[in-house]
Amino acid sequence: MNISLLLQMAADAGAERTGLVCDGRRWTYGELLRAAQGAAATISATGRSHIALLDESSEAAPIALFGAALAGIPYVPLNYRLADADLAALLERIAPACIIGDVERVERLNPEAGHDCARREDFVASAEVSAATASGEEQEGEGIAVQIFTSGTTAAPKAAILRHSNLLGYILGTVEFCAAAEDDAQLVCVPPYHIAGISALLSSIYAMRRIVMLPAFDPDKWLELVAAERVTNAFVVPTMLARIIERIDAGATADLSSLQAIAYGGGRMPMELIERALHLFPNTNFTNAYGLTETSSTIALLGPQEHRQAHSSDDPSIRARLGSVGQPLPTVEIEIRDEDGQVLPTGQRGEVYVRGEQVSGEYRGRSALDADGWFPTRDAGWMDDGGYLFLTGRADDVIVRGGENISPGEIEDVLMAHPSVAEAVAVGVPSTEWGEAVGIAIVVRPGHETPGEEELRKLIRDRLRSSRVPEQIAVLGELPYNEMGKLLRRQVRELFNNN
Amino acid sequence: MKPGTRLKSTVCDTEVMVIRGTDGAVECGGAPMAEERPAAAGVLSPDFSEGSQMGKRYVDEGGAVELLCVKPGKGSLAVDGVALRTKDAKALPSSD
Known part of the structure; x- marks a missing residue:
């Protein structure tokens, strides 16, 4: 060929x-x-x-x-x-x-x-x-x-x-x-x-x-x-x-x-x-x-x-699909798996695995495919009951706080719901007590007042749970992206490490 | 037949690339296809003369065989005398 x-x-x-x-x-x-x-x-x-x-x-x-x-x-x-x-x-x-x-x-x-x-x-x-x-x-x-x-x-x-x-x-x-x-x-x-x-x-x-x-x-x-x-x-x-x-x-x-x-x-x-x-x-x-x-x-x-359907729908679950990446191509299979490689049920967050002819999963000198030809994308995500795939970040970006896995996406979604927050990112920051804890950086919407740290902590505590509450909070003029629009989380992490 | 193999009709202009292989005889226009075209073209069988369409993929019932027509011709495609049908895929919006 x-x-x-x-x-x-x-x-x-x-x-x-x-x-x-x-x-x-x-x-x-x-x-x-x-x-x-x-x-x-x-x-x-x-x-x-x-x-x-x-x-x-x-x-x-x-x-x-x-x-x-x-x-x-x-x-x-x-x-x-x-x-x-x-x-x-x-x-x-x-x-x-x-x-x-x-x-x-x-x-x-x-x-x-x-x-x-x-x-x-x-x-x-x-x-x-x-x-x-x-x-x-x-x-x-x-x-x-x-x-x-x-x-x-x-x-x-x-x-x-x-x-x-x-x-x-x-x-x-x-x-x-x-x-x-x-x-x-x-x-x-x-x-x-x-x-x-x-x-x-x-x-x-x-x-x-x-x-x-x-x-x-x-x-x-x-x-x-x-x-x-x-x-x-x-x-x-x-x-x-x-x-x-x-x-x-x-x-x-x-x-x-x-x-x-x-x-x-x-x-x-x-x-x-x-x-x-x-x-x-x-x-x-x-x-x-x-x-x-x-x-x-x-x-x-x-x-x-x-x-267009999602854009004009009144049903929140249909409307939310505008934030999904849609459904798998008919020529590939997609599964969501946990850390042990077990397939997760609909609605649960895990790592996105994919298999198909177009999937190479190969690097010089080694293949990342498992024995059955599945490629672990290192992208974290979940699927809804209609088979729509939602991405929540990179699997490597998961914050591990005292043995508990925290997906940055869930925290970011809550922060983005605040009317004054234009952009938000959550990363793992070093913590003497927990090994790693949550750090967040936000960009404030122009013309809006900067929300107080306590207000942001309360928002997350009320909507999620206490382990998600950030230990460190930074307000930035802009978030670091590469030229393809990829958020550079490593740079955000370094920002906290250097403080 | 190895994927990637190019086969030519011996009775018309049809040319295919094997996408999924088969041990059976790939035929066009009622005659076996070959990697090289013969000096003189054979005779097109009227039973296999519906033609092949460029860019169409042809499959057998079980989906074990898949051929891509890379040059169209007057003969129609078959494996061991059984006609192949075109694979109709759902049209996808351009995503590139």
């Missing part, structure tokens, strides 16, 4: 159809396939073991992704936002590689590793030249299509591996070939090193939905591109949606009438934000997608009708 099949089929069905628009250049599926074949020939000739991209999104991303697939070596998109020392460590781990993008940085950080570097435009130009003589044959290699370093918010980055069989399982199981209308266009603005950046390319190409690439997210450019390219579909992370809505509120105008569907994921969506978006875009279909790098992207989704 080889993911290059997806591009080959698109090129067979519509060689002259536009498949990608980036920086004013339009690429047909035929041109993309030929460039990928050319890139494969170039890559194979270097004899390198990986092909890495250290760059913003551009046509080089799909050309390298499919070129690597044809050449039978892993494609490794690297996070160009990493600090020098962190990036240097990753470059060392994939040496010697073909690296596309920031040549100067690679030569400065990892000069002796034998990397074969090319600037984006040189890589693309050389792929197009080599295309004329390339065989177009696919190499099997180790069967690994993509290697993504996890963000490492809790530990050193892990090299997650996605095999051709995982990615093909995901695409063939969720996307109908050539389902898009000729005018459909998908705006891709997530960075290329994120799993959503990879799955956006694969899904769009197989559905034959024209990719409109925004090299790096900017809300004004996003609005401009939607209007200019008559974009029909887009994927955003919650922080991007917040910034787009901010611009609209500030008076930015753009013709968004073409926008049929917005999918979002990659981090917790604040209830207020999605409600605002549903109100602001009454004719747009919203889909919430939950997935992980190790699962080849989406494993559960909350569809457009469910969004």
Whole structure:
């Protein structure tokens, strides 16, 4: 199996159809396939073991992704936002590689590793030249299509591996070939090193939905591109949606009438934000997608009708589903288990486990799957009686106070119900009496008075129980997030540790 | 038949990729499929001439066999003489 099949089929069905628009250049599926074949020939000739991209999104991303697939070596998109020392460590781990993008940085950080570097435009130009003589044959290699370093918010980055069989399982199981209308266009603005950046390319190409690439997210450019390219579909992370809505509120105008569907994921969506978006875009279909790098992207989704139903329902349990990540895909199984691996009944909090063809659960040198193929996601959550999955945080974020497990999510939900609290996070803080105790940090809503510590403690004591009452309370101007909108709990914990 | 194997019709343009394997004979247009196309095409059986559709997945009754049509043709797909049917999956909203 080889993911290059997806591009080959698109090129067979519509060689002259536009498949990608980036920086004013339009690429047909035929041109993309030929460039990928050319890139494969170039890559194979270097004899390198990986092909890495250290760059913003551009046509080089799909050309390298499919070129690597044809050449039978892993494609490794690297996070160009990493600090020098962190990036240097990753470059060392994939040496010697073909690296596309920031040549100067690679030569400065990892000069002796034998990397074969090319600037984006040189890589693309050389792929197009080599295309004329390339065989177009696919190499099997180790069967690994993509290697993504996890963000490492809790530990050193892990090299997650996605095999051709995982990615093909995901695409063939969720996307109908050539389902898009000729005018459909998908705006891709997530960075290329994120799993959503990879799955956006694969899904769009197989559905034959024209990719409109925004090299790096900017809300004004996003609005401009939607209007200019008559974009029909887009994927955003919650922080991007917040910034787009901010611009609209500030008076930015753009013709968004073409926008049929917005999918979002990659981090917790604040209830207020999605409600605002549903109100602001009454004719747009919203889909919430939950997935992980190790699962080849989406494993559960909350569809457009469910969004509107929940938004307009008076039933609190239906309304609450707007805060869920929806139901598992028909092609995967999801279970909630306790610490001993026992399956928990409906409504109980535990760890989310998932199984399916698209689930790799594999890192360089080891697999995290259990004997029956289940992957422990380390995400904590529960399911309601309709099979809707609610996430409550990372399993590693559980606070253990005197042997009692406390999920930060339950405390945060209570705090968020306070009218003056805009954002809230609960973490474990060192406690001489309990080993670990609860610490909370809140951000106060603009124009509101800061609630007193006793008031917050009473709120939690009344709604939960005394073990949940925070020992330490901090009021912050903002909470720390990474660029994908992921809350950096480790930084909040460090804040308490340093006090 | 190993997943990932590409098979070509010997009587029409159809080409498939094996998603789930089978020990049985994969046929198209009434004739066994092969990894290489023969020099001269065979004759399409009128009993297996409803055609194959690009991008459709074809399965047997038990779901043990699954083929993806990667090139369409005039022949229809079968395993050991039993016609395969298209797998109809629930359409999902785009989540990428």
